[in-house]
Amino acid sequence: IEQTFSIIKPNAMKKNAIGDIISMFEANGLKIAAAKVTILSKSKAEEFYAEHKERPFFGELVSFMTSGPVTIMCLQGENAVAKNREIMGATDPKKAAVGTVRAKFGDNVGENAVHGSDSTASAARELALFFEKHEICNV
Ligand code: GTP
Ligand code: MG
Numbered sequence: 830i831e832q833t834f835s836i837i838k839p840n841a842m843k844k845n846a847i848g849d850i851i852s853m854f855e856a857n858g859l860k861i862a863a864a865k866v867t868i869l870s871k872s873k874a875e876e877f878y879a880e881h882k883e884r885p886f887f888g889e890l891v892s893f894m895t896s897g898p899v900t901i902m903c904l905q906g907e908n909a910v911a912k913n914r915e916i917m918g919a920t921d922p923k924k925a926a927v928g929t930v931r932a933k934f935g936d937n938v939g940e941n942a943v944h945g946s947d948s949t950a951s952a953a954r955e956l957a958l959f960f961e962k963h964e965i966c967n968v
Contacts, residue, residue: 834955839897
C-alpha cells in the first residue's frame with residue numbers, strides 16, 4: 830500500500846473546503862493516515878519547494894503558502910501518488926478536468942487549492958519534512 834503527501838493550500842482553506850476536498854479523496858479510495866492544520870514558516874515552505882528555487886514565481890509561491898493556515902496530510906491507498914494527482918487535476922485550474930479538486934477550488938496556477946507529491950520518492954521526502962514517523966498511522 831502506498832502513501833503520499835497532500836496540502837490543502839491557503840486559498841482552499843479560506844473557502845471552508847477541507848471537508849469537501851477530503852470527501853473527494855475518501856470517495857476515491859484514499860484514507861487519511863495523518864492530518865494537521867498548521868501555518869508553514871517561511872523556511873519550511875522554502876525547503877519544501879527547494880526544487881523551484883530558481884523559478885521566477887518562487888517568492889510569490891512561498892509568500893502564498895505562508896499566507897494562512899494549510900492542512901497537511903498523509904493519504905494512503907493503492908497507487909496513492911498517482912490517484913491523488915488524478916483527483917487533484919492539472920496544475921493550472923483552467924486546464925484541470927471537470928470534477929477535479931483544482932477545477933472546483935483552484936483560483937489560478939499559483940493558488941491552485943492543493944499540493945500532491947509527484948512520485949513515491951517525493952512523497953517520502955515530503956512526509957519526512959512534515960511528520961514524525963509515529964504521527965502517520967497505517968489505516
Ligand atoms: P504541486 O502539487 O503543488 O507540486 O503542483 P504541480 O506538481 O502540479 O506543479 P509544479 O510542481 O510544477 O509547481 C509547484 C507549484 O508551484 C504549483 O502547484 C503552483 O502552486 C506553483 N506554480 C507553478 N507554476 C506557477 C506559475 O507560473 N506562477 C505561480 N505563481 N505559481 C506557480
Ligand atoms: Mg510538483
